[in-house]
Amino acid sequence: MSGDRITAGGHVRVRPFNTRDTYPEQRLGNDLSQAVIAGNTIYLRGQVAQDLDTRENVAVGDPAGQAEQVMGNVETLLRECGAGREHIVSCHVYLTDIRYREPVYRVLGERLAGVHPVFTGLVVSALARPEWVVEVTVTAVLP
Numbered sequence: 001m002s003g004d005r006i007t008a009g010g011h012v013r014v015r016p017f018n019t020r021d022t023y024p025e026q027r028l029g030n031d032l033s034q035a036v037i038a039g040n041t042i043y044l045r046g047q048v049a050q051d052l053d054t055r056e057n058v059a060v061g062d063p064a065g066q067a068e069q070v071m072g073n074v075e076t077l078l079r080e081c082g083a084g085r086e087h088i089v090s091c092h093v094y095l096t097d098i099r100y101r102e103p104v105y106r107v108l109g110e111r112l113a114g115v116h117p118v119f120t121g122l123v124v125s126a127l128a129r130p131e132w133v134v135e136v137t138v139t140a141v142l143p
Contacts, residue, residue, distance in 0.1 A: 012037040014080055015052070022055060023128065035077045037142070042081045044138040046094070047073040048127065060131045063100040067107035070136050075111075078140055087140040088117045094124050094135040104134050 006013045015034035019026070034052065036043045049058045049066035052073050059065025078084055093108065095101060101121065108119075127135050 012081075014077065035081050037081055040142040042078065042083055042087070042138075042140040042142060044074060044077050044140070046092075046135040046137045047077075048129075048132045048135050050132075052076060057129070057131055063095075063133050064103040064107050066132065066134045067104040067136075068111075070134060071107065071111040074136065074138050078138075081140075081142070083140050083142055085112060086115055087143060088112065088115055088138055089141055090118050090139040091120070092137045093119060093121045094127065095121065096124060096126060096133045098123050100133055108136070 004015055006016050013033035013036055017032060017034070019028035019030040019032060032045065034045050047070045049060075049069040050056065050073075051058060051069070058069040074088075075085060078087065091108070091112075093104065095104060105121075127133070
């Protein structure tokens with residue numbers, strides 16, 4: 001799966017998939033991608049604590065562990081798009097409980113030290129699966 005690409009609408013779609021495969025318990029059929037490269041901007045899909053290749057959930061019950069997986073996914077996708085962490089300009093962080101802010105932001109801060117992106121933090125009632133407690137979307141600019 002890694003590195004799969006298609007071009008649609010003049011933009012490169014990285015790791016395209018259909019939600020019927022990723023969420024078989026939900027009756028969905030959306031064609032999506034893990035990342036889209038539009039011009040020199042990279043948009044990452046919200047990343048959760050799920051292995052990009054196996055779709056296995058990681059660090060269930062551990063907000064910091066989930067944040068580590070999220071950042072690993074972000075770094076993998078950026079690399080596949082030709083960028084790195086230092087090219088991140090914006091992050092939206094979704095938490096299912098405000099008490100997770102400290103452990104999650106500690107991990108994000110360590111992984112993004114020296115980058116200085118803008119952050120927006122939101123507390124939401126739920127994510128797509130109940131075992132996920134953090135989701136992060138990222139926008140980056142190609143070097």
